Amino acid sequence: MSGVLTKLWTALRGAANEAGEAAVDVNATRILDQEIRDADNELREARIALAGMMGKQSVEQTHLAEKQAKLEEYAGYLRQTLARQQAAAKSGQSAEAAKHDGLAQEIAAKYAEQEALIKASSSVIAEYEKSIATLKQKITAGEAAIRTLKQRADTVKAKQHVIRASAAVAAASSGTDTHARSALDSLERIERRQEEALAQMDAANSLASEASGEALEERLRRAGIIPGASAASDVIARFKHDDSKPDGSATQA
Amino acid sequence: MREVWILSQHAPVLLKVEKLLRKPNAHPLIHALKGVSTAMSNPLVTTQSLLPGLQSGELGASGRYTFSLLEGLEPVIQATAHDYGDVNVYIAVTGEIAVAQATLFPVSRVRDTARLNDRVLRTEKLFDLANICIDTHPDGSEFYVIYGALRATSSLADIEYEIDTLARNAVDAAAAYREFVR
Numbered sequence: 001m002s003g004v005l006t007k008l009w010t011a012l013r014g015a016a017n018e019a020g021e022a023a024v025d026v027n028a029t030r031i032l033d034q035e036i037r038d039a040d041n042e043l044r045e046a047r048i049a050l051a052g053m054m055g056k057q058s059v060e061q062t063h064l065a066e067k068q069a070k071l072e073e074y075a076g077y078l079r080q081t082l083a084r085q086q087a088a089a090k091s092g093q094s095a096e097a098a099k100h101d102g103l104a105q106e107i108a109a110k111y112a113e114q115e116a117l118i119k120a121s122s123s124v125i126a127e128y129e130k131s132i133a134t135l136k137q138k139i140t141a142g143e144a145a146i147r148t149l150k151q152r153a154d155t156v157k158a159k160q161h162v163i164r165a166s167a168a169v170a171a172a173s174s175g176t177d178t179h180a181r182s183a184l185d186s187l188e189r190i191e192r193r194q195e196e197a198l199a200q201m202d203a204a205n206s207l208a209s210e211a212s213g214e215a216l217e218e219r220l221r222r223a224g225i226i227p228g229a230s231a232a233s234d235v236i237a238r239f240k241h242d243d244s245k246p247d248g249s250a251t252q253a
Numbered sequence: 254m255r256e257v258w259i260l261s262q263h264a265p266v267l268l269k270v271e272k273l274l275r276k277p278n279a280h281p282l283i284h285a286l287k288g289v290s291t292a293m294s295n296p297l298v299t300t301q302s303l304l305p306g307l308q309s310g311e312l313g314a315s316g317r318y319t320f321s322l323l324e325g326l327e328p329v330i331q332a333t334a335h336d337y338g339d340v341n342v343y344i345a346v347t348g349e350i351a352v353a354q355a356t357l358f359p360v361s362r363v364r365d366t367a368r369l370n371d372r373v374l375r376t377e378k379l380f381d382l383a384n385i386c387i388d389t390h391p392d393g394s395e396f397y398v399i400y401g402a403l404r405a406t407s408s409l410a411d412i413e414y415e416i417d418t419l420a421r422n423a424v425d426a427a428a429a430y431r432e433f434v435r
């Protein structure tokens with residue numbers, strides 16, 4: 001995986017030197033596609049190797065079963081021969097006993113030989129088992145790697161489609177607005193709409209107040225023609241002037 | 254025993270399946286079918302198959318968004334977010350990946366790209382589900398863009414959420430980085 005990123009980075013530097021960063025996306029697609037093909041091939045090889053290994057293991061297991069059967073057979077012979085040897089010895093047939101003893105020695109040697117073969121066969125199977133586990137791991141990792149590579153390639157391709165589409169829209173609207181529909185323009189549009197809404201609200205308010213005659217009254221009040229609401233200082237002044245009437249009914253100053 | 258209805262050209266495959274299913278141990282087949290049923294429950298969308306869903310979905314039906322298909326070599330969906338100053342979000346599906354993207358501003362309008370890039374790298378994490386990068390248009394002009402990628406098996410609700418989040422993030426990002434743009 002890191003190999004892919006190194007290749008992409010090399011392509012990026014190369015492109016920066018040659019034809020500008022525009023070539024990066026194209027190179028990325030090419031490199032990713034090649035990488036996917038390579039990974040696919042590796043995966044196929046690993047699957048073939050796994051099938052071969054499992055076949056060999058299966059053959060070896062058959063051999064092992066045959067060897068174990070042989071071992072059982074020898075065990076049976078050995079038991080029988082030893083029984084006969086003991087019976088001969090008990091009944092004093094020493095020649096017969098010696099014959100069976102020799103036979104038992106021979107069978108025991110075969111038995112030991114078979115045991116060694118079984119041990120060897122078992123270790124071969126165990127080795128196959130290890131290789132199979134490693135190959136299975138490799139296949140799982142390879143499948144995950146291919147999935148990631150394919151997603152990366154898909155992302156790059158989808159982005160290219162989106163880039164081409166937004167470039168086409170930008171080119172088509174270039175006559176009216178050079179930076180049509182970028183987020184910055186939208187932000188400015190939102191703010192302009194908000195300002196317009198505020199201005200509209202102000203205009204509506206002043207229209208409404210004029211309509212109800214408030215605007216004229218307000219102007220008259222400010223001119224002192226219509227008495228306004230008493231300010232605190234006026235109240236204090238009135239109280240100082242005539243404190244015999246604290247209920248506020250004092251005559252106007 | 255049961256009758257099955259299939260296309261006649263699939264008969265050889267059915268025969269194999271039948272033989273496998275006669276065995277008491279049909280695990281590999283059952284396992285394989287599990288993969289098929291998950292894929293079938295949420296099929297991969299394509300750009301074309303996504304459009305009607307978006308148009309009749311929550312964003313389109315409420316009038317908050319307008320969706321249209323931009324025909325071209327590869328069709329792309331254009332989403333216009335009316336809540337976010339009509340910002341355009343472009344959506345394309347390729348294979349297993351769907352990408353939604355909005356243009357922030359042209360690189361040519363940035364006063365100090367080094368300082369902006371530094372700011373972007375430090376603040377990009379604030380924009381959920383989105384990445385910010387520089388794209389080059391075929392004519393060589395460059396743009397800061399914000400985009401999100403998701404799996405093409407995502408539900409319509411997830412794709413709508415991605416689009417709506419992206420439109421909001423695009424305007425927020427433009428506001429956050431405006432001081433660097435002339």
